[in-house]
Amino acid sequence: MKLNHLNLCVKDLNDATGLFQDLFGFELQDRKGDAIAVMKDEEGFTLVLSCSAAFGGENPIYPEGFHVGFYVDTKEEVDRFYDRLVGANLIQPDQGAKNIRGGYSLYFKALDGILFEITSFA
Structure with a gap:
């Protein structure tokens, strides 16, 4: 079995996309407005960033230790x-x-x- 991707819910899609591009070297593969950005790193790992507000949800709150x-x-x-x-x-x-x-x-x-x-x- 191979891990295919991870979806990380974020408050601001532009900030998150910029952080992963500028600091971690991810490349933007696809973007769906202010809702979803699909990114890949140099190892081929796929990171999906989603803005929960774009889907009517609340801003994400991650548990301690996440x-x-x-x-x-x-x-x-x-x-x-x-x-x-x-x-x-x-x-x-x-x-x-x-x-x-x-x-x-x-x-x-x-x-x-x-x-x-x-x-x-x-």
Whole structure:
């Protein structure tokens, strides 16, 4: 069995699409107005972003501990990602990466509170 895609509900489709393109290198494959954006990463993973308000729903509220995690090859890549986040004002300078559970991890919140993780196990 192969995981085909993940649908992530977001409040603002433009903000979410921009974040995944600019920070994570996803490419926009298709867009349906302000309702749905289909994106792919360089590994071929499909991420579907949907705006629940476009379907008459409420803004998403994710449970404590929910997060979107990315692995990178080196600690230096985590640190470079941190520098990009500081430069984009998405993280405070005192929120750097830490050694956690055998990895070197950086956590930050974006898109109205969604937690993101960038980790290297090198």
